[in-house]
Amino acid sequence: MKASISTAAIPPDDVPTARLGRDDWLDAAFETVAESGFDSVRVLTLAASLGVTRGSFYWHFTDHAELITALVERWRTREIETHQRALEANLLEPKADLERMLEAALAHAGTEIKYLRFELALRGLGRHNPEVAAILVEVDRMRMRLFESKFLRLTNDPKAAADLAALFYLAIVGGTHALARPANPERTKDYLQRIIGHYLISQQTS
Amino acid sequence: MKASISTAAIPPDDVPTARLGRDDWLDAAFETVAESGFDSVRVLTLAASLGVTRGSFYWHFTDHAELITALVERWRTREIETHQRALEANLLEPKADLERMLEAALAHAGTEIKYLRFELALRGLGRHNPEVAAILVEVDRMRMRLFESKFLRLTNDPKAAADLAALFYLAIVGGTHALARPANPERTKDYLQRIIGHYLISQQTS
DNA sequence: CAGTCTCCGTACACTAGTGTATCGTTTCCC
């Protein structure tokens, strides 16, 4: 709701007739992507939802294409930031940490689902856009390695940790695609934990 | 390549100036969906690729929307058919059967990838279209139950079979989304099999 | 071999959307 300001000082902030910044357009685009996908991002519609005309848009952006690339790039940098924070939070107890991670990954409720839907749309875009695909590969690798680092602290077999991490990460991605709506997060978390338990036990006893 | 015929008798079949049937348009639409998604299905483009004008299209279909629904419906019926065939082939040895299934699920090569990409695009469409979403839920349930039936013949714990089936199905779906191109099918198959082995062993010894 | 049905081309009207140029307001800043 708070309008982002670029160069202005002490803005009224909450006045409906505030000047728009680049981020405001990006936020509006983000919303429509999460709701209807990238192909539904129209300059005309965004302008209407922001209460201005397209004249504003073509001042902040040179092009429709630039809006898309800027949106993707912003997502990438933010994703890297959250990854860094997750890395720093990696020094806690392994098991509770993993459970918290599963919890977060399966929490399709509230505002989280918006980010999930954006990412799904982004994967759709990545299938036709090589640069977006490269970014997705980068982020996927990042996350899988994070998973791997967590599993590595529960077992002594590095290959097993990599396999489990890949399997679980892919299952989580698949879970966001295969079900239109969350379905049954509780039961899902349960069997993920059980399988982890089984696997680690079989590791330690072998 | 073979042109489908609806009412004509003994067509030349292979003559470039053959009359078009409904299925020809559906085939062309299928191709573009697999390549560029549903939003890229344009009547104009399809007509150009088929070497005719839009006059032909609006004889076979009333609407652009009808083309989409017909395409989705055709996919659904075909998916049900292949599922029936898979059910009938379920009476072989469980282990070899499961391996063959994994092989098929990970075979992103050749012409298979076209069907995969179509399904990915379909999942994207299902996020905005409730009827398509319902069809996807139906097919996903079908396949997961098939997975479950296979796992059930390897363990005596029905809940474990359901969990494993869901996990693996979701991982396979996720694998088609997370990677722009197949990546490493061989290694993937390897760790899937290893994890199955571990899990079933831990089941039998507990 | 004329009639009818099937299939497709042509021409038109219409909508939605982009991009550009230009002008009018604010807002900052000295």
Next chain:
DNA sequence: GGGAAACGATACACTAGTGTACGGAGACTG
């Protein structure tokens, strides 16, 4: 308080795409 820069409205030209009406050519059928 008066430029100057930031921001946005207006109007125009242009493209891509849908849907419709109608006409024409082949193919089948009696």
